[in-house]
Amino acid sequence: MTDPVRLGAAPMTTADIRRIARDDATVLLDEAALQRVEAGHRALEALAAGGAAIYGVSTGLGAAVDTRIEPDAAVVQRRIPPGRAVGVGRLAERDEVRAIIAARLAGLCAGRSGACRAVTEALAALLNHGVHPVVPMTGSVGESDLPPLAHIALTLLGQGEAEHRGQRLPAAEALARAGIAPPVFGLKDGLALVSANAASAGIGALVVEDAAQALRAMLAATALSFEGYRAGPAPLDPRAAALRPAPGQG
Helix, strand or coil: CCCCEEECCCCCCHHHHHHHHHCCCCEEECHHHHHHHHHHHHHHHHHHHCCCCCCCCCECCHHHCCCECCCCHHHHHHHHHHHHCCCEEEECCHHHHHHHHHHHHHHHCCCCCCCCHHHHHHHHHHHHCCEEECCEEECCCCCCCHHHHHHHHHHHCCCCEEEECCEEEEHHHHHHHHCCCCCCCCCCHHHHHHCCCHHHHHHHHHHHHHHHHHHHHHHHHHHHHHHHCCCCCHHHCHHHHHHCCCCCCC
């Protein structure tokens, strides 16, 4: 068992995402982060109650941004993920799905998205109980990473499909087997779950970790080659590198 990763107490690192994605590290949501989430949600509710124009909450989305609507979590927010779950093509690997969820959780823990605590905790529960949404990785809706994130949000609605313990199941059944109750969405939860770059950031973090591992392997191979040939290390002397100071050479 690997140690849990605490989210929200400090900036998330690529190593944190790798441990969650590939070592199945559980996540713990820092209490201070959850308090930020709750405070942000209360602020959102107060603004909406005061009649403020809030994108995707009291206004339409995209081209309908100038259209005022009545804030309605039960209708508006629950419609947002299905309307953007249009992904096609290859399915994200298990570690990629976990990396994407981890990256989005890091964003929610900042407390600036307007998401509610119940949805944030439910997203963490997907990781901790091994429920992995089926996520097609090619989409064409708008900016950010809307389609892949929408397929993840679908699972929290009990829609779409998810993998649990090696089985691909209807999402509602996967949640039930894992003992996760679909959360009640708040005033901005549908938009908060899908409007982010977590797919790019999460998978990008795995690429960074793979590159670092490859570099470590190359350095080890170089060191062994020097040892095997009894090569002199003088060319690696920092003073030698400084004679022709190409960026990164040292």
